[in-house]
Amino acid sequence: MGSSTYMPKSKVGKWFEERLPIMGLMHSTLGAGYNAPRNLNYWWNFGSLAGFMLVVQILTGIILVMHYTPNVDLAFRSVEHIMRDVNYGWLMRYTHSNGASMFFVVVYVHILRGMYFGSYKSPREVLWFLGLVIYLLMMATGFMGYVLPWGQMSFWGATVITNLFGAFDFYNGMGESILHLLWGGFSVDNPTLQRFFSLHYLFPFIIVGVVILHIWALHLPGSNNPLGIDAKGPGDKIPFHPYYTAKDALGLSFFIVIFALFVFYMPNIMGEPDNYIEANPMVTPSHIVPEWYYLPFYTILKAVPDKLFGVIAMFFSILIFFVLPWLDGSKVRSAKFRPATAFFFWLFLVNAIFLGYLGTKLPSEIIINMGGGIDALTLGRIASVFYFAYFIVIIPVVSRMETTKPVPTSIAQSVLDARKEG
Amino acid sequence: MTTNDQIEHEEEVTRRNFLYVATGVVGAVGVASVAWPLVDQMNPSADVLAMASVEVDISPIPVGQTISILWRGKPVFIRHRTEKEIARGVSENNDPMIDPADDQDRAQKPEWLIMIGICTHLGCVPLDNTEFQSGDYGGWYCPCHGSEYDIAGRIRKGPAPRNLDLPKYKYLSDTTVKIG
Numbered sequence: 001m002g003s004s005t006y007m008p009k010s011k012v013g014k015w016f017e018e019r020l021p022i023m024g025l026m027h028s029t030l031g032a033g034y035n036a037p038r039n040l041n042y043w044w045n046f047g048s049l050a051g052f053m054l055v056v057q058i059l060t061g062i063i064l065v066m067h068y069t070p071n072v073d074l075a076f077r078s079v080e081h082i083m084r085d086v087n088y089g090w091l092m093r094y095t096h097s098n099g100a101s102m103f104f105v106v107v108y109v110h111i112l113r114g115m116y117f118g119s120y121k122s123p124r125e126v127l128w129f130l131g132l133v134i135y136l137l138m139m140a141t142g143f144m145g146y147v148l149p150w151g152q153m154s155f156w157g158a159t160v161i162t163n164l165f166g167a168f169d170f171y172n173g174m175g176e177s178i179l180h181l182l183w184g185g186f187s188v189d190n191p192t193l194q195r196f197f198s199l200h201y202l203f204p205f206i207i208v209g210v211v212i213l214h215i216w217a218l219h220l221p222g223s224n225n226p227l228g229i230d231a232k233g234p235g236d237k238i239p240f241h242p243y244y245t246a247k248d249a250l251g252l253s254f255f256i257v258i259f260a261l262f263v264f265y266m267p268n269i270m271g272e273p274d275n276y277i278e279a280n281p282m283v284t285p286s287h288i289v290p291e292w293y294y295l296p297f298y299t300i301l302k303a304v305p306d307k308l309f310g311v312i313a314m315f316f317s318i319l320i321f322f323v324l325p326w327l328d329g330s331k332v333r334s335a336k337f338r339p340a341t342a343f344f345f346w347l348f349l350v351n352a353i354f355l356g357y358l359g360t361k362l363p364s365e366i367i368i369n370m371g372g373g374i375d376a377l378t379l380g381r382i383a384s385v386f387y388f389a390y391f392i393v394i395i396p397v398v399s400r401m402e403t404t405k406p407v408p409t410s411i412a413q414s415v416l417d418a419r420k421e422g
Numbered sequence: 423m424t425t426n427d428q429i430e431h432e433e434e435v436t437r438r439n440f441l442y443v444a445t446g447v448v449g450a451v452g453v454a455s456v457a458w459p460l461v462d463q464m465n466p467s468a469d470v471l472a473m474a475s476v477e478v479d480i481s482p483i484p485v486g487q488t489i490s491i492l493w494r495g496k497p498v499f500i501r502h503r504t505e506k507e508i509a510r511g512v513s514e515n516n517d518p519m520i521d522p523a524d525d526q527d528r529a530q531k532p533e534w535l536i537m538i539g540i541c542t543h544l545g546c547v548p549l550d551n552t553e554f555q556s557g558d559y560g561g562w563y564c565p566c567h568g569s570e571y572d573i574a575g576r577i578r579k580g581p582a583p584r585n586l587d588l589p590k591y592k593y594l595s596d597t598t599v600k601i602g
């Protein structure tokens with residue numbers, strides 16, 4: 001953002017631009033007026049995909065609200081009404097429920113991209129923070145949205161997650177007071193559903209606000225790039241439009257095909273069948289699992305034998321991302337030139353996926369049939385320890401000890417070198 | 423404000439500081455008093471608080487059976503315990519426990535175990551293992567994260583920190599109990 005060289009061509013355009021320079025703002029943030037590094041690869045597509053998903057969720061969400069009723073006696077039925085009676089209601093709901101999953105896929109790739117290429121490092125720390133704030137808001141939004149259809153998983157997911165806050169029981173009755181405040185009652189019930197509905201509608205718009213700040217913070221230093229070096233001369237950059245608008249549009253097309261495959265051919269694959277049973281406070285489903293995007297953190301929660309420390313470990317496992325810029329002491333950003341860092345990054349990713357897999361298992365379930373058998377709880381503990389060790393030990397030590405590979409002098413130079421070789 | 427002014431009005435600076443701080447304090451109190459209703463509206467409303475207690479006729483529950491009733495949106499277990507179960511509960515009084523309690527303190531009448539059927543970990547409804555005295559502790563098993571409760575609802579294994587909570591209750595007669 002900032003000053004722009006935008007010149008409207010029409011008379012009306014000029015008249016308007018003098019009074020509100022919004023076209024110039026667009027031009028300099030997402031148009032030809034914004035110059036981005038010339039070497040961005042497809043991993044840089046995921047930011048705009050996340051923006052697309054936010055728009056999809058808001059559009060389908062607003063439509064769902066036209067037919068949905070936030071009341072314990074009617075919510076479940078109104079969702080079935082959307083599915084069966086409302087014209088294209090099934091499409092709106094499946095797009096919204098699978099859209100939440102796609103949104104998280106895209107954002108996870110986007111975050112991991114930042115980790116691999118060192119985008120969180122100076123001078124982009126605040127940009128990184130704002131991204132994490134968006135992620136936290138998304139987690140809250142997704143959680144509250146999942147409660148709205150008022151199925152068994154909605155109810156029991158809400159019960160388990162809200163009860164986490166009861167762990168903050170520092171003086172007698174404090175935990176309970178927090179819970180009563182959250183629920184508006186003595187358990188998850190109608191007041192809970194109604195406040196979640198209100199906030200589920202609100203949060204996405206707060207996310208829009210933070211996204212604007214996120215892009216603002218991006219445009220001061222400009223985009224990072226796969227080499228992780230600063231883009232300097234004009235030879236290092238190309239205008240966002242038409243180059244990256246076209247590249248993003250191509251990526252978006254592929255993405256929409258995959259999204260459509262889920263919506264039209266396997267709309268319930270990421271859902272839980274139990275959520276098609278109406279909520280019943282007397283019966284807990286035999287197996288409660290959160291949505292897949294929370295699973296790694298759920299495993300960390302289960303790995304700690306103490307309730308309070310389990311909850312603290314779980315929150316900490318996300319908040320620790322905020323200090324990543326300082327845990328990493330390397331002068332080089334991109335893991336392209338940091339082989340050991342790259343190795344541990346992939347290990348971290350595999351471990352995180354494994355944590356997610358364990359999240360779907362019962363603690364006592366035998367995962368590895370060796371000796372007496374190793375259960376999910378033990379493996380979850382090992383994987384959780386590695387998760388934290390990655391941040392607290394591996395990154396700080398490796399980033400400071402590692403001999404990095406030679407870094408190209410400029411983006412333009414590296415592009416020319418690659419051409420000579422290839 | 424010029425330098426001249428500053429010298430001339432030096433004592434006024436303290437006066438201005440005072441006004442500045444006073445305004446801030448009054449403002450803060452004002453904001454806090456407006457904020458409280460905004461927060462407190464989240465707490466249980468009058469009708470929820472007024473939710474009546476329930477009276478249960480326990481005479482139809484045979485020995486060795488549990489019923490669940492809904493009270494304040496939560497299940498309450500009422501178990502008619504067998505002699506064997508009571509004996510087991512008492513005999514395990516000195517076993518290692520996360521939240522030590524004597525069997526005698528878990529029920530007003532030992533044959534009637536009345537507990538809130540909500541796992542003290544994160545609020546799932548534990549499953550009943552009492553019938554066949556299965557599992558290591560023969561009581562309740564929480565499917566969510568594997569907490570195990572014994573035949574007196576005492577937490578013996580797993581992440582839950584407390585024994586199953588006991589609601590307030592009173593015997594109105596030999597066969598009716600009032601919960602809440």
Ligand code: HEM
Nearest residue numbers: 057058061062064065068093097100142145146148149204
């Ligand atoms: C950040 C963006 C959003 C995310 C991640 C999100 C996520 C979710 C999820 C996971 C569900 C449960 C879907 C199901 O299993 O049926 C849901 C339901 C719902 N959402 Fe959203 N949502 C978002 C934005 C919105 C917005 C902006 C609105 C309203 C304007 C909205 C309205 C609804 C409604 C009415 C439901 C209940 C109907 C249903 O279950 O399909 N959502 N949302």
Ligand code: FES
Nearest residue numbers: 541543544564567
């Ligand atoms: S809720 Fe029962 S063990 Fe977690």
